[in-house]
Each structure stands twice: as C-alpha cells, then as structure tokens.
Amino acid sequence: MTDPCATPDFTAAETVSEAAPPPLRASEAREAAAVFVAQLNPAPSARAVQNLVLLSSELVTNAIRYAGGVTALSFGADQGALHVRVVDPSPTHPQCRAPDLTGRTGGFGWPMVLRLANNVTVHRHGSRGKTILATLAR
Template identity: 55%
Template sequence: MHHHQVLTKDSTSRDSRVEFVCKPQRAAEARDAIAAFLEQLDPPPRADAVQNLLLLVSELVTNAIRHAGGVCALRLAADRRVLQIRVSDHSSAHPQDRTPDLTGRTGGFGWPMIRRLAHDVQVRSREGGGKVVVATVAR
C-alpha cells in the first residue's frame, strides 16, 4: 500500500489542507490510514466527526471494492471547517437506494447510512469513466 501526502498552505484563507491518497484493498486499511491522518490535525476534529468519518470511509471503500472491481482511490482533505473524503473508482454506476436485504446477502444498508452520516454527499462522473463520491463532515 503506498500513499503520499501533499501539504499545501493557502495563504489567503490560512487553512492547512492535506491531501492524502491511498489505494486500499480493504476497508480496514482505509480506516487505519484515515485515523492516523486525523490524529495529526490541529485543532483536532470533534470525536463524533471522527466517528462519522471512519464509518463513512468503511462504507464507501466497501462499496467501491464490492461494486467496482476492488480498487479505489481515497483522498482526504481537511480545512478549518470540514473534513472531506473522496472515494473514486472505475465503475460509472452511481450508488442506488435499494431495499436493504435483511438476510445480509446483497447489502443495501450502506448508501442511506452514508447520506445520514455525512453533512453533504455528491456523486460525480469522472472523465474517461468511473465516478467519485465526495462526502463532507463538519469538523
């Protein structure tokens, strides 16, 4: 697993913005990477924001792995007001609201939960195919 961090300071807003990229093969890897990232932030995000973000990352990465062939790219950006995750994958199919499968076979719980946890969720098509899901949590 490789990830690199890009630190840019925007002098106009004095926000520190960190972009973090990893290609997780499992949701657990993504969660660990995000937890480590969040610990470095100053000021630290609220505990409930951290909890929500870790759940969001788990769900989004699980969805990408399950529905989009196993590789996704995860980016995290933080400024003074919000934490934002972007999960991109190679499937252009957008997430659908489905009736949850109570037997647990096909899921259906994740997308409504994602929309409940995030302050804002957008799904954008990528040029050349695929999509990006952008979820924002208030810090």
C-alpha cells in the same frame, strides 16, 4: 462552473492527504482515515472522527463490492469540515437498495453515507469511473 469533486486548492489552513496505494479492504480505509485525523490540529470532535472513519469504510466497501475497486482515496480538512474522496472505475451512480435484514446482501451502506455526511457529490468521469466526495462537520 467548477468541478465539485476536483481536488481543491488547499490553503495553509487546510490539510489534504492521499492514501497510497489505494485501499484493497475497508480496514485499510479506516486506518488511513484514523491516521489522517490524528495529524489534525485542532483535533476534530470524537463524533466527527467516528463518522469520517465509518464514511471511509462504507465508501470503500461499496467501491470494492459494486464498482470494481478503489483507484484513489484522499482526505481533506479545513476549519469547519472533513472530506473523504473515493475514486472508482465504474461510472454507475450508487444505488439505494432495499436492506436485506438477514445481513447477507447489504443495502445499508449508501443510505448510511447519505445520513452521516452533510453533503455527498458524485461526479462521473464519462465511462472511466466516478468520484464520490462526502463532507461532514468537523
């Protein structure tokens, strides 16, 4: 059985990019996503670009807020899909929480990730953290 979160072998028709160093803020993740998609030819749809930027921001925000930071951020693309992969040091699976309508404590990020992405996988690395891979249509 293959690991769905392992870095795939990209063919000539696919592109992959890793943000180095890993982002310390969501704004850095948004910038890395924008830089990645600007290099793609043909360009993804405007909606796909917006969704990738938002997914990247939410996944990095959640990793910083709840999982102790981001240890890796990478992007991939093929003819039909865009991928964002975030690795963090916490083995805890993301949780859906009741949204705080006052806006002080969140609760909107993980449900948003699940709605925006066509597919989301979470792969635990034992006690050494996890990888979240979100895929959306190009």
